Amino acid sequence: MKTILIIGIGAGNPEHITIQAVNALNRVDVFFIMDKGEAKGSMIDLRRDICARFITANRKYRFATAQSPQWDRHSGEYNAVIGGLNSDKQAVFEQMIAGEMQDGETAGVLVWGDPSLYDSTIRIMTDIAAAGRQAITYDVIPGISSLHALTAQHRTTLNTVGQPVEITTGRRLTEGGFPPRTDSVFVMLDGDETYRHFAEDDSLDIYWGAYVGTPDEILIAGRLKDVAGQIAQARAAAKKTHGWIMDSYLLRRRRQKD
Structure with missing residues (x-):
């Protein structure tokens, strides 16, 4: 054996x-x-x-x-x-x-x-x-996933209080849109920069990272509407430099307070 x-x-x-x-x-x-x-x-x-x-x-x-x-x-x-x-x-x-x-x-x-x-x-x-x-x-x-490494580096939580999280791919997010009953969506395997499709939604924040945990780590966070272009530029430059990119991001919807 x-x-x-x-x-x-x-x-x-x-x-x-x-x-x-x-x-x-x-x-x-x-x-x-x-x-x-x-x-x-x-x-x-x-x-x-x-x-x-x-x-x-x-x-x-x-x-x-x-x-x-x-x-x-x-x-x-x-x-x-x-x-x-x-x-x-x-x-x-x-x-x-x-x-x-x-x-x-x-x-x-x-x-x-x-x-x-x-x-x-x-x-x-x-x-x-x-x-x-x-x-x-x-x-x-088991190992520490990119999901947990990313949220730790951004000093944020994966979920909001008592709310579910969806883990998906860029392709699935494109097909289904942002889930209506979920505040937090973690996106992997997104070669098409799907987050840009939601850039006009002013209620979304993004926590993005590439090469997380390595010396080449890049982190960008903020209102998606404000930083989508910055992320796209950083992603393109990093891919040109290294020949490949490994990135992921968390999209978080800000709810109106009661």
């Missing part, structure tokens, strides 16, 4: 690592890394830095790197495209499990943020175990 540890490593700051995650890191024999290309090499560097920082000096471990499958974000029906992408990733993981692990060893998959929030590694490992081609067991170690 081979063991897979799906380890949440936080939103970018190595100090986001929990004690549970440190203990898990020190159980791993081989770390699986999906290489997403030169532009995102810093994400691989952070994973290696975390291992060097938190794994005890006398413990031996190794890395196994594979090219991450590519996908077209604007091609076809979204769920079908993601299903195909995850099938491709499953095939890559199965190859690494078969070729890079011995029976009885433990592999680690270091997941940005928390593995349960907009990440497919848990689903992929569930499918690998169910397929039966590889004899594996797997465990999940």
